[in-house]
Amino acid sequence: VGTSDWIEVSAQPLRVDRAVEFVTDPRAGGIDVFLGTTREEKASDGSELVALDYEAYAQMALEQLRALAQRAREKWPIIKLAILHRVGRVELGEPSVIIAVSTPHRADAFDACRFLIDELKVDVAIWKKEIWADGSASWIHPSS
Amino acid sequence: MRITVRFFAILKDRAGTSETTLELASGSTVASALESLSKRFPDLQRDCNRIAFAVNRSYVKPDQVLRDGDELALIPPVSGG
Numbered sequence: 001v002g003t004s005d006w007i008e009v010s011a012q013p014l015r016v017d018r019a020v021e022f023v024t025d026p027r028a029g030g031i032d033v034f035l036g037t038t039r040e041e042k043a044s045d046g047s048e049l050v051a052l053d054y055e056a057y058a059q060m061a062l063e064q065l066r067a068l069a070q071r072a073r074e075k076w077p078i079i080k081l082a083i084l085h086r087v088g089r090v091e092l093g094e095p096s097v098i099i100a101v102s103t104p105h106r107a108d109a110f111d112a113c114r115f116l117i118d119e120l121k122v123d124v125a126i127w128k129k130e131i132w133a134d135g136s137a138s139w140i141h142p143s144s
Numbered sequence: 145m146r147i148t149v150r151f152f153a154i155l156k157d158r159a160g161t162s163e164t165t166l167e168l169a170s171g172s173t174v175a176s177a178l179e180s181l182s183k184r185f186p187d188l189q190r191d192c193n194r195i196a197f198a199v200n201r202s203y204v205k206p207d208q209v210l211r212d213g214d215e216l217a218l219i220p221p222v223s224g225g
Contacts (some may be wrong), residue, residue, distance in 0.1 A: 120224060125222060
């Protein structure tokens with residue numbers, strides 16, 4: 001593992017070109033990249049979402065993401081992977097998370113990438129708050 | 145014994161702080177720590193009754209026994225990604 005995984009929780013804007021560059025490798029036949037981005041929303045009272053504000057229990061989230069990367073490596077022949085999550089305010093259209101995976105063949109890259117984002121959402125210690133145009137803010141409560 | 149408690153997201157808002165310390169009898173569990181915290185922060189579980197717990201950054205069940213110096217985190221439902 002080591003230098004083959006780039007796992008970070010950061011307040012800096014995420015750079016997809018850097019993630020792709022990191023996982024690029026001559027042994028790879030496929031690179032799959034997922035970006036999670038802030039989507040516009042309109043509440044029932046007409047107010048509009050302007051941003052999401054992310055908070056993390058960084059030390060725990062990093063340990064969880066490293067364990068998640070290890071689980072993916074046990075399932076697919078991953079050459080390199082990057083899992084980058086933003087904290088702080090993320091404007092509409094901007095990425096809050098980037099996952100990039102390189103594998104020898106494309107099917108594994110798609111599957112591993114999907115596994116990583118789906119599992120990240122299950123229990124990694126990160127939260128988002130909705131920031132509305134009127135200045136109000138509300139923590140998301142997943143219903144499941 | 146003394147433990148550190150960390151609050152996140154809505155629970156941080158409810159507690160009005162991100163961190164506190166708690167004096168507990170030895171052998172105390174996570175559940176008993178939560179009981180003490182709810183007395184100190186009466187609003188803690190308002191709008192949030194599904195709290196998960198982590199001790200030293202790993203999820204545990206409420207019957208987990210705490211040790212001196214542990215870091216207990218109260219984890220509201222996560223929403224990363």
